[in-house]
Amino acid sequence: MNSQYGVGLAMGVGRLLPPKAGYRLAHRVGGFIGGLHTTGIVQAVEANQWVVGGEDLAPDELARRTRAVFRQTARGLYDLYHALGRPEDAIREKFRYTPGF
Numbered sequence: 001m002n003s004q005y006g007v008g009l010a011m012g013v014g015r016l017l018p019p020k021a022g023y024r025l026a027h028r029v030g031g032f033i034g035g036l037h038t039t040g041i042v043q044a045v046e047a048n049q050w051v052v053g054g055e056d057l058a059p060d061e062l063a064r065r066t067r068a069v070f071r072q073t074a075r076g077l078y079d080l081y082h083a084l085g086r087p088e089d090a091i092r093e094k095f096r097y098t099p100g101f
Contacts, residue, residue, distance in 0.1 A: 011084070015084065019082070023078065026078045030070040030072070049065040
């Protein structure tokens with residue numbers, strides 16, 4: 001996923017797909033990755049969500065929250081890759097600059 005080829009593929013897909021298709025794909029890919037419970041990154045997010053959830057989450061709620069983290073990350077990466085190389089106005093529609101933050 002994080003290899004040169006994986007990132008290159010994600011960038012290419014992000015630049016080419018229109019938002020409706022890009023967000024749908026990001027939702028599916030993020031959900032798939034978030035369900036890979038034996039990987040270190042998913043286990044780290046699960047541990048984080050367990051703590052944030054007050055260490056009292058049902059297994060299905062923990063799984064839902066973990067997938068949501070990966071879906072949101074995939075959506076953000078789609079937005080970033082889709083905006084690269086586009087005019088500034090197109091980028092400003094997606095991203096808000098907050099001075100001092």
